[in-house]
Amino acid sequence: MQGLPILRLAAATIVLTVITSVLMLIPDWNGEQASTAAADIDRLLDVAIVLSSFVFWIVMVPLFYAIYRWRAKPGDEGDGEPIHGNTRLEIIWTVIPTVIVLGLAGYSWVVLDDIEASEPGAIPITVTGQQFAWSFTYPEQNVQADELHVVEDRQVEVTMRALDVLHSFWVPEWRIKRDAVPGAPGASIDDDFVVTPDRAGEFSLVCTELCGLGHTTMRAPVVVHETRAEFDRWISEQDPIPSDQPEPAGSPAS
Ligand SMILES: [Cu+2]
Known part of the structure; x- marks a missing residue:
């Protein structure tokens, strides 16, 4: 050769x-x-x-x-050379x-x-997905809502829950994408993550796991407040978490 x-x-x-x-x-x-x-x-x-x-x-x-180099010449009907590999x-x-x-x-x-590094003072939020809507609970503020509100430059500690089938949390501008698996929390499924939004404004939470016929409509508004005071004002206008809220099927009794 x-x-x-x-x-x-x-x-x-x-x-x-x-x-x-x-x-x-x-x-x-x-x-x-x-x-x-x-x-x-x-x-x-x-x-x-x-x-x-x-x-x-x-x-x-x-x-x-x-x-190109070892193409068959016109009229060449012969077999190729028997080659046995090349160790190098x-x-x-x-x-x-x-x-x-x-x-x-x-x-x-x-x-x-x-x-994934945790920062002090993160706001814990539980995000629940079900066919075909998202809901959000703020355990420290004892509030629930159907919009995700957070504060600019303040880390959020999200725990994911799914009540029926797989869903997936995705705010494209945050880049973070995480599946919500039925059975979590406490079911040893990777169901929590942190994210620190650093731009105030309105975004959209998109479900990015095909979860049924209404999947394309499974979106929720995301609002990133400029200040903690704005966030607190919004929190004060929300409904408290009902005390008889049922635990999702499959999650361990606590
Ligand atoms: Cu979906």
């Missing part, structure tokens, strides 16, 4: 990776950022875009080169993806650790 133009193939892979990465990073894929986690998560996705572009071209460049090549194509996956896993771990 004649020598491969390794340097030229590597250069083509790098150039195409750079072009693809630049083009793919131009669109604003995730939209407005409105929580302290958003920038970290978007950066992680950008890194994944660059690595994916690299993986794409490191496969495609040798593939197209091989298709197999080690290389095992090591490169392993390094990429482990690197990405380590980086994701650091980001997750960062955005």
Whole structure:
């Protein structure tokens, strides 16, 4: 076999990776950022875009080169050479993806650790999903509502509950997305998370788990107040939690 133009193939892979990465990073894929986690998560996705572009071209460049270089000549009806693999090549194509996956896993771990860190003075809120509506209880204020109200730059400690089927909490501008699983809380299901909204305004909580015919209508207003006083004023206008509120089916008696 004649020598491969390794340097030229590597250069083509790098150039195409750079072009693809630049083009793919131009669109604003995730939209407005409105929580302290958003920038970290978007950066992680950008890194994944660059690595994916690299993986794409490191496969495609040798593939197209091989298709062109070793194409059948007209009239060639013979069998291909019997080839038995190449240990060095197999080690290389095992090591490169392993390094990429482990690197990405380590980086994701650091980001997750960062955005899951608890801050003092967080406001606890229980978010309940059922076909096809969200409801919110504020245990410290003994209040319940069908809108999610929080305070800018104040962490919220959310506990998820589902009364019937799987639902999923998603405020796109906060980037945080978490499933609500029937049986929680206390059922050893990952049912809580923290988020710190850092932009006041009105957003929308979207259910992002297909939960039945009314799934598309399962949205709730989200209001991020600029001050704690505004939030407290809103709280004072809400209904208290009824004392006979039934526990969701499947949750342990407490
Ligand atoms: Cu749904």
